[in-house]
Amino acid sequence: MGCDVMCCQYRYLQDIPNQAQLRALKMTSSNSVSRVVRACNAIGSVGLLLCGLTVAHSGVVDGAATGWKSVSVEDFGAVGDNSTDNTKSFRAALLAVKESGGEVLVPAGKVYQTGPVNLTSNIVLRVDGVMRAVQNRSAFPKIAVLPSVGHDYDTNGPCRRHPFVFAVGGSNISVVGSGTIDGAGRMWWNTTTRRTEDPGVGRPHLMELQNITGVEVTGVTLLNSAFWTFHPVYCKDVHIHHMTIQIPWGGFNGDGIDVDSCQNVLIERNFINCGDDHVTILSGVGKAGQDFGMPSKNITVVDNKLGTGMGLSIGSSVSGGIEDVLYARNVMNETVGQWGMGIHIKTRTTYGGYIRNIVYEDNVFQTAGVPGGAMHIECGYQSGHGADCNFSDCTEIRDIVFRNLTFMNSGGTGNVVCFPNRPCQNVTFDNVHVAGYTAGQTGWGCEGIASGSFIDVTPPRAVTGDCNFTTSTMTE
Numbered sequence: 001m002g003c004d005v006m007c008c009q010y011r012y013l014q015d016i017p018n019q020a021q022l023r024a025l026k027m028t029s030s031n032s033v034s035r036v037v038r039a040c041n042a043i044g045s046v047g048l049l050l051c052g053l054t055v056a057h058s059g060v061v062d063g064a065a066t067g068w069k070s071v072s073v074e075d076f077g078a079v080g081d082n083s084t085d086n087t088k089s090f091r092a093a094l095l096a097v098k099e100s101g102g103e104v105l106v107p108a109g110k111v112y113q114t115g116p117v118n119l120t121s122n123i124v125l126r127v128d129g130v131m132r133a134v135q136n137r138s139a140f141p142k143i144a145v146l147p148s149v150g151h152d153y154d155t156n157g158p159c160r161r162h163p164f165v166f167a168v169g170g171s172n173i174s175v176v177g178s179g180t181i182d183g184a185g186r187m188w189w190n191t192t193t194r195r196t197e198d199p200g201v202g203r204p205h206l207m208e209l210q211n212i213t214g215v216e217v218t219g220v221t222l223l224n225s226a227f228w229t230f231h232p233v234y235c236k237d238v239h240i241h242h243m244t245i246q247i248p249w250g251g252f253n254g255d256g257i258d259v260d261s262c263q264n265v266l267i268e269r270n271f272i273n274c275g276d277d278h279v280t281i282l283s284g285v286g287k288a289g290q291d292f293g294m295p296s297k298n299i300t301v302v303d304n305k306l307g308t309g310m311g312l313s314i315g316s317s318v319s320g321g322i323e324d325v326l327y328a329r330n331v332m333n334e335t336v337g338q339w340g341m342g343i344h345i346k347t348r349t350t351y352g353g354y355i356r357n358i359v360y361e362d363n364v365f366q367t368a369g370v371p372g373g374a375m376h377i378e379c380g381y382q383s384g385h386g387a388d389c390n391f392s393d394c395t396e397i398r399d400i401v402f403r404n405l406t407f408m409n410s411g412g413t414g415n416v417v418c419f420p421n422r423p424c425q426n427v428t429f430d431n432v433h434v435a436g437y438t439a440g441q442t443g444w445g446c447e448g449i450a451s452g453s454f455i456d457v458t459p460p461r462a463v464t465g466d467c468n469f470t471t472s473t474m475t476e
Helices: 019-026 087-096 191-197 286-292
Strands: 036-043 048-055 069-072 081-085 102-106 111-114 123-127 130-133 142-144 159-161 165-176 180-182 207-218 221-223 230-233 236-241 244-246 257-260 263-268 271-273 279-282 296-302 312-314 322-328 331-333 343-347 354-361 364-367 375-379 396-407 414-417 425-434 445-447 452-458
Touching (some): 087 111, 230 236, 312 322
Parallel strands (some): 081 111, 123 165, 230 257, 244 271, 263 296, 312 343, 354 396, 364 396, 375 414, 396 425, 425 452
16 A cells, blocks of 8 residues: 555666666756757846747657667557557557667557556657556556655655656657547546545656657647646656647646756647646755756747646746746636636745746736636745745745736736745736726735836736835836
8 A cells, every 4th residue: 555665666668767866867968959949039028038949840750770660559469449458569569669769659540548658769659549548556556756856746645656658768759649648537536535545646647758858749639637647857858739638627636737847848839628737837846856956947838728727837846946937828718617827826835946037928818717816926835824934945936027918807816925034026017907807806915025017907006005016116
């Protein structure tokens, strides 16, 4: 029932580094990836420089070794009848291209059940049919937690279940196609069952790519994850585009995309309908995250369509630091009553780290925050707000810009609540308009703001009160 050393080992197609090796890997500088082209744009208000990524993808990973192969899981005996357990066939197909690099095809028109699989360098997993997780908890072995977290994200326990699609260490991995990767997560969602059958063991992510340089995910639908849907962690040069995430709303932390201690990430032109954060940026937890010291940096999230969910977020796990993030030209239209705010910057008491140079610009929220409110900066998220953190333990939050934002139907405006012992610095509201809020909710709630500005904001801030920040730095 618990997690001992033996049960928390990585398994299957490759030897995966232990935590000491992984810490060493993060110190190694990576070569540039030829298929990634950076197009940098200056965002002047906070001196922010963000690099968007564009990837010219031809279905073959650039730089693959001579002897590239293309195989189908059916070449290794897979049967697409939505009944047969094809785990051995999937792993054999991936193993067949491990040394040379290559493409593994999941054919269209059929449903293939399989246990979890591991991807390695220079591989394209092309899913044109349905790749569905087997309904067998024991098929997902218990593995170690992330060194930057120190515990499982789901339960705070000592280990977690193996992700459905997993990779650790390497380069040039693509997941593409017109089909579906189905986590069949319903058996994992029941809270009572989780606590009795798997206490202290975290549910599997649908897909986690860990310490990979050169990632592309496009075309596929990621469906019904047991926990978070796509979790890139310790990755560089990541392009997520033209794909779909679907997971029901329902209180089981069904995030869309969780970017964790990654650099150079472009997320564009996706549709995400989920049960928690549509997209959030993370970087480790508490002392483990501070010691690991790998920030999330240079991340652009642009031109996505968002259905139900909890909006465009930062945090709450930010202990390694988060900077240079742009959320732009995204459109959100959630289902009323599912409490999905549009924007949420959140950090917990004593997590430390920093959140700086963040821009939300030109986003439209057709329905967001009904109830819950349009947008929030929330220090002490789920952990108490006030005197419990000293200056060094409080997260530094500075240079945050909200510009050209429209909330057409919202249950309220929002709050900017920062730590009293470490106030937020330089928070800018510029051309932000909230309509459709509940009668009586005509102001903004503010605490602990050292400096900032309100420019062309409706409803206006109160004439007196904490939202005036510092008189010398305010403009109207």
